[in-house]
Amino acid sequence: MEITTAMQSKVLIHALPYIQKYANKTVVIKYGGNAMTDAQLKNDVMNDLVLLTLVGIKVVLVHGGGPEITDLLTRMGKESRFVGGLRYTDAETAEVAQMVLAGKINKSLVSLLQQHKGKAIGLCGIDGNMFQVKKHIAQEDLGFVGDVVSVNTHPIEMALENGYIPVISTVGADEAGNIYNINADTAAAQIAAALGSENLIVMTDIKGLLRDKNDDSTLIPFVQVSEVPYLIRQGIISGGMIPKVECCVEAVRRGVKKAVIIDGRIPHSILVEIFSDEGIGTMFQ
Amino acid sequence: MEITTAMQSKVLIHALPYIQKYANKTVVIKYGGNAMTDAQLKNDVMNDLVLLTLVGIKVVLVHGGGPEITDLLTRMGKESRFVGGLRYTDAETAEVAQMVLAGKINKSLVSLLQQHKGKAIGLCGIDGNMFQVKKHIAQEDLGFVGDVVSVNTHPIEMALENGYIPVISTVGADEAGNIYNINADTAAAQIAAALGSENLIVMTDIKGLLRDKNDDSTLIPFVQVSEVPYLIRQGIISGGMIPKVECCVEAVRRGVKKAVIIDGRIPHSILVEIFSDEGIGTMFQ
Amino acid sequence: MEITTAMQSKVLIHALPYIQKYANKTVVIKYGGNAMTDAQLKNDVMNDLVLLTLVGIKVVLVHGGGPEITDLLTRMGKESRFVGGLRYTDAETAEVAQMVLAGKINKSLVSLLQQHKGKAIGLCGIDGNMFQVKKHIAQEDLGFVGDVVSVNTHPIEMALENGYIPVISTVGADEAGNIYNINADTAAAQIAAALGSENLIVMTDIKGLLRDKNDDSTLIPFVQVSEVPYLIRQGIISGGMIPKVECCVEAVRRGVKKAVIIDGRIPHSILVEIFSDEGIGTMFQ
Amino acid sequence: MEITTAMQSKVLIHALPYIQKYANKTVVIKYGGNAMTDAQLKNDVMNDLVLLTLVGIKVVLVHGGGPEITDLLTRMGKESRFVGGLRYTDAETAEVAQMVLAGKINKSLVSLLQQHKGKAIGLCGIDGNMFQVKKHIAQEDLGFVGDVVSVNTHPIEMALENGYIPVISTVGADEAGNIYNINADTAAAQIAAALGSENLIVMTDIKGLLRDKNDDSTLIPFVQVSEVPYLIRQGIISGGMIPKVECCVEAVRRGVKKAVIIDGRIPHSILVEIFSDEGIGTMFQ
Amino acid sequence: MEITTAMQSKVLIHALPYIQKYANKTVVIKYGGNAMTDAQLKNDVMNDLVLLTLVGIKVVLVHGGGPEITDLLTRMGKESRFVGGLRYTDAETAEVAQMVLAGKINKSLVSLLQQHKGKAIGLCGIDGNMFQVKKHIAQEDLGFVGDVVSVNTHPIEMALENGYIPVISTVGADEAGNIYNINADTAAAQIAAALGSENLIVMTDIKGLLRDKNDDSTLIPFVQVSEVPYLIRQGIISGGMIPKVECCVEAVRRGVKKAVIIDGRIPHSILVEIFSDEGIGTMFQ
Amino acid sequence: MEITTAMQSKVLIHALPYIQKYANKTVVIKYGGNAMTDAQLKNDVMNDLVLLTLVGIKVVLVHGGGPEITDLLTRMGKESRFVGGLRYTDAETAEVAQMVLAGKINKSLVSLLQQHKGKAIGLCGIDGNMFQVKKHIAQEDLGFVGDVVSVNTHPIEMALENGYIPVISTVGADEAGNIYNINADTAAAQIAAALGSENLIVMTDIKGLLRDKNDDSTLIPFVQVSEVPYLIRQGIISGGMIPKVECCVEAVRRGVKKAVIIDGRIPHSILVEIFSDEGIGTMFQ
Secondary structure, three states: OOOOHHHHHHHHHHHHHHHHHHOOOEEEEEEOOHHHHOHHHHHHHHHHHHHHHHOOOEEEEEEOOHHHHHHHHHHOOOOOOEEOOEEOEOHHHHHHHHHHHHHHHHHHHHHHHHHOOOOEEEEEOOHHHOEEEEEOOOOOOOEOEEEEEEEOOHHHHHHHHOOOEEEEEOEEEOOOOOEEEEOHHHHHHHHHHHHOOOEEEEEEOOOOOEOOOOOHHHEOOEEOHHHHHHHHHOOOOOOOHHHHHHHHHHHHHOOOOEEEEEEOOOOOHHHHHHHOOOOOOEEEO | OOOOHHHHHHHHHHHHHHHHHHOOOEEEEEEOOHHHHOHHHHHHHHHHHHHHHHOOOEEEEEEOOHHHHHHHHHHOOOOOOEEOOEEOEOHHHHHHHHHHHHHHHHHHHHHHHHHOOOOEEEEEOOHHHOEEEEEOOOOOOOEOEEEEEEEOOHHHHHHHHOOOEEEEEOEEEOOOOOEEEEOHHHHHHHHHHHHOOOEEEEEEOOOOOEOOOOOHHHEOOEEOHHHHHHHHHOOOOOOOHHHHHHHHHHHHHOOOOEEEEEEOOOOOHHHHHHHOOOOOOEEEO | OOOOHHHHHHHHHHHHHHHHHHOOOEEEEEEOOHHHHOHHHHHHHHHHHHHHHHOOOEEEEEEOOHHHHHHHHHHOOOOOOEEOOEEOEOHHHHHHHHHHHHHHHHHHHHHHHHHOOOOEEEEEOOHHHOEEEEEOOOOOOOEOEEEEEEEOOHHHHHHHHOOOEEEEEOEEEOOOOOEEEEOHHHHHHHHHHHHOOOEEEEEEOOOOOEOOOOOHHHEOOEEOHHHHHHHHHOOOOOOOHHHHHHHHHHHHHOOOOEEEEEEOOOOOHHHHHHHOOOOOOEEEO | OOOOHHHHHHHHHHHHHHHHHHOOOEEEEEEOOHHHHOHHHHHHHHHHHHHHHHOOOEEEEEEOOHHHHHHHHHHOOOOOOEEOOEEOEOHHHHHHHHHHHHHHHHHHHHHHHHHOOOOEEEEEOOHHHOEEEEEOOOOOOOEOEEEEEEEOOHHHHHHHHOOOEEEEEOEEEOOOOOEEEEOHHHHHHHHHHHHOOOEEEEEEOOOOOEOOOOOHHHEOOEEOHHHHHHHHHOOOOOOOHHHHHHHHHHHHHOOOOEEEEEEOOOOOHHHHHHHOOOOOOEEEO | OOOOHHHHHHHHHHHHHHHHHHOOOEEEEEEOOHHHHOHHHHHHHHHHHHHHHHOOOEEEEEEOOHHHHHHHHHHOOOOOOEEOOEEOEOHHHHHHHHHHHHHHHHHHHHHHHHHOOOOEEEEEOOHHHOEEEEEOOOOOOOEOEEEEEEEOOHHHHHHHHOOOEEEEEOEEEOOOOOEEEEOHHHHHHHHHHHHOOOEEEEEEOOOOOEOOOOOHHHEOOEEOHHHHHHHHHOOOOOOOHHHHHHHHHHHHHOOOOEEEEEEOOOOOHHHHHHHOOOOOOEEEO | OOOOHHHHHHHHHHHHHHHHHHOOOEEEEEEOOHHHHOHHHHHHHHHHHHHHHHOOOEEEEEEOOHHHHHHHHHHOOOOOOEEOOEEOEOHHHHHHHHHHHHHHHHHHHHHHHHHOOOOEEEEEOOHHHOEEEEEOOOOOOOEOEEEEEEEOOHHHHHHHHOOOEEEEEOEEEOOOOOEEEEOHHHHHHHHHHHHOOOEEEEEEOOOOOEOOOOOHHHEOOEEOHHHHHHHHHOOOOOOOHHHHHHHHHHHHHOOOOEEEEEEOOOOOHHHHHHHOOOOOOEEEO
16 A cells, blocks of 8 residues: 555644644543454554554553453462353452552553563552442342442553653552442543543444444444434343443543544554544544 | 545554654745745645644745745836846835835745634844844845844744744845845744754755756655765756755755755645645755 | 032942842833934943843833834835724735834844843744734724733743843734834833733833823823823823823723833933832822 | 650751751662561551651562562462572563562552552553662572663662652563563662662661671661671671672672661651651661 | 660650751740850850751850840949849840850850851841841830831741751841840740741750649640640739740740740750650740 | 932943942941941941842951950949950950950841841850850950851851841850850951852051051052061051951952952041942051
């Protein structure tokens, strides 16, 4: 594919105002799915994040890691148990989550960003009392599953002001020192809101919100948060999409300029989302 | 022409490091030729300059204006006389040059940049004692044609630090207050050197330096300044190209990272020159 | 004339508090008339302005230049036409005004200040969008004669903060880029008001406001702006004095501490006006 | 035990100059042994560290965690193997060390400090490229055991300047992203040297350096680093003390004012060491 | 008296939070009585004040000096006369007070602090217009006895910010330049209030406020300022204690956190007062 | 005496460059003689000093006070004894000098400056360890007469930076706390040198240095410091003039731009000295 001078100038003329718009703005990225397991996509994402910082965007990376928790529990001969889609988390499981998320995945992402010439710092909700946590209340007791009551943004801002990408594991502690595992989508939305970030980008393994789940050509590019209840009643937003969309709604309601669900399987989807007119995936505003 | 997501990401991945590289750097542009007379090109250039400032590049615009001086002299019933390619400049001609360059062209460019949402300030070599000038000595007396002895960059830096594009007319005064007309290519090179600018871009009406003047496909994209004497002896650099090339050599010798002669007839040539791997025209380094 | 130690100390004891009072204050001077055409007076004024800056006063110089516009038009074979005292300004005349004011007079004043060891920068209403301009509406169409709607003081303040005397031509552009010629008295008053300046000094070729036009001994040294309508009705303020007085009234109404019409024919009139108890000319407050 | 006013004033008069001496100085504490396993001692240490920060001392906490690594390996059904006192570290063991040190112990210490009203941030050698690491070369291949080549202090200083106690796990990565386990005593000495810290305090389970290993009353309170080779030849420094002493020597040689081996079994040993004339344990200088 | 490690750590653990609490806080000390005449106590006080500054406390020392005024008057052959406990102060006596307080005692205290390695500056109420003074009105005319109307804290704050202990004589002048002698207790209270100081410490020659004047074991350690009228009516606060207590009440009412009357005869009473839980003497809050 | 506009402008044109030259410069004035005893002259001096500060000059006032010391000693029934022109100073005399200079004269000058709307702070050589003092060694023992070994300018600069005129008494203490009386001319010269001041002005009761002591018309307006030994050998500088001239020489040798001996009996002599071309008295350079 040949790229002509005219094409270059056209892309640049469209991109430059976005670059200026995002300069010194904060973008929170919830990282997960294929983009976190496929080696090539993973490298592309790290590369894109470093590029974003090069043009002055403040990037915050929030990650999950369910499959790897299951894996270590298995290696320790312990079975994973799920209740209504959520992992039942006894004290030993919470400790394993802490080790896998804050010890393994977090520091390995920091290392990978640095291999791509970025600067990064790995933090979790415990560091600098970042998350105030309380036990998540559900119909059935889920053990040490936590909700974020509020976010102390100081440790994140300190990292950003010093030129680091903060990489955040969603593990937290209550005042008595009990460790809790926390849903990463929800935590990312709360971090985005607390930071007054410009943008929340949730990476998934789907095209975006589809009018017909089986037809990628029915992508809904833009949703007003006020339309969401109607779309849920219509069944267009359903199942596992509901909590993801609710995170987006929550973020926008609390001042984030836009929240987007994008398809992490498309190479460089973050870059195109930020620097083009159309964007990709579904944007909530 | 359809631009795909993959093409967008490819252009951006190449452009972003250049954007970062040029952030807070100074680029001096010698503006002239068709790009200054063709209305569409003129608007494109103004647009591109404003875009450059959006991503943090400090743009300095240096302009000439020979044809318009001739024009006003004609309207005043005075003939233009040239000696060895240089205008013979008596006191009245110097005054006309001052009026046309610093009064008409300069302020009209400032106005045009502002119509494109830019911020600009028009200055000439007299303002803030920007140019120290002495009479240009040639075989034949040329009257009030001046050479820049040194450049006081303070007024230019003041404008840049306050977010303005300085638009500079190359008119100067000596200590006795005599007004001199100064060659704009040479002055641009000296401004670029004195500012320690990253880049000097000279806009012309040719493709660049050609190995065969009549064949655009023989463009020489890159020249080491040490090769220049050889290329002159070979006749590849000749005629009107010699002074333009010598400006580039002078700028590079005094610390400018690269000096480029580009084809101002190509739309958005400045943008593509700055934000792509290949560049266009001929680069001196 | 022998000046004794006692006389020196008396002058200084009176002057020092004024020097302190004006330190870091802004004074706008409308420059014109004999003081701008007589070579000795011109040098005296430039010298005085530089002295003012030496003791920390921020000087802004606003100039006109009607006679020189007429002169260039004549040299171009074009007749000047006046309507109710104001120059009819077609597009060509506007361009000539721009060249003469912003190109010739402005830069020559900058050069002259610098010959007196001052630091100066020449600007016009176009630079940095200093003047927002609209067409002046009169009984008869005057062409490109403009009114200043508002003044963006940033370019002026930038120059002052960097130690330059801003020399300002009263040429402006509207949003479409049309050039307008603007009355310098009015513009000076609006600049003074927008800067919150301490003082507006209008240099004229008369003694000040006289109770009897033909008797210099009837000078009125002080006028309350509220008395002006009465003085107009009485015929004491009449003819060409009316617009000048109205500028002073406008400036005082918008917060300038005092506005003074002084006799530019008296050597060093600015100095004596600022640094003595009595002042000279007529002060409006 | 009654403490009288006279005793209070005596302790304070001795302590206050130390408090002043250490204000804004950095103290690196290598934490380990009983003080890390006994619950009461652990709480006392955390309390003392927070007190130190209250009087303006910059505290850096470096911890090990060998027993807990062994414990998790055992739970995963994997045996620990030691070669010449050092753990043989295959890739799986390195990953376990990373999880236990940077995930579990580190974040739990952060949480504990915060329960004592301190502010803390957990980091490891990977964060912000803190450690440049290369494979440790020994007679026998030890796998992923690393040496710190140099310390980038920026992440530590960022934490200190923002009022946090940096809690540091001695895990690092090389440029290819391989994870290494690093000896905590050595790393603490290198951190102390790189920070130009005032003091390195190594907590152990012994009284200090004893002239007769079996007689606590033969404690050597002060050793000049130049005497160390002699003491090794004499057999007074022997066995496991040699590497600990060598860390102290290295720190002092590189500019740390004093390095101390203290008995972590004595409650509040850090406080008394810093704020009294005598100190406790053995000081190297 | 042997001080054990456990005792040291106990004293420090109690003292450190106070040290942190007082860091950068201002403490005003009214100095007088035995602590100012007994050579050993005087040296102890100077030593303690310097120690306080070492840990970041801003110390302001206000002193009196009645006995030395009487002494100089006697040497000059002039008798002292007292009216209702206050010295009758004619112009000559005021001048003597000025010389003794601001010339002798003040500068000698500055010298003594500096012999203890402190930094000090001696000021009086005249310097920098620190005190606005008016004549004290009593039943009988007391001559040049003054009341402080308000305190300009700038000279004191200048000294503190530059690391000096301001030593203040309570002499002042009215606008006509008349010199007044001012009660030091009252002035100290007003200085403490104007500075928004944390603490006012009044040194006396008694144990504190006693329920039974003849029994030191009846010390009242803590008084709420609202209880004071009741205690006066009960006769528990009486005689010379009334004005001292009223100063404390005034200081607390105007925002000083606590005011304390301490026994200056106890060595290091200031140190123990500030750095222990119990305090000594009587605290008003 | 009528002062015309032309005279005003002439004085101002000469004075303004001096005003600018002295802006932010330090001038040390040794105050004494008639100018300190005549009430009208005293008020004129205070007024002039305040005017100097108004135009940004940093004024330091150093004063003596021998006659008032003698006066108090007399009132105390103690005789003054002089040895070779210097006062024999036993401990009691030193204490009297401290009281009179630092207590009475100093604070009264501060008060007087403030009555003239100035801001002042009274200091002596003890404050902030301003003077390092040692005993003056002469043929005969003079008791507590001191020499200034070096000047710590910090307290003076602190006062100047905060807008105060420092008024300085030349009393100092050695490290043991002994009080010394110090010659004010010498101390003023050393202060001027240590401050790197622009100017040292010594006020006397003579016209300046006269070629013929009995003929005021033989005033020597300018002396190069290198000529001084010759002038002493010639007898032109003799008697009490020698130490005053030597102070000026010392000041100039150590970097003071000029030192002047002026006639304090001429009203406003300081003003005329600083702001005119000729100066008055004798200048040493």
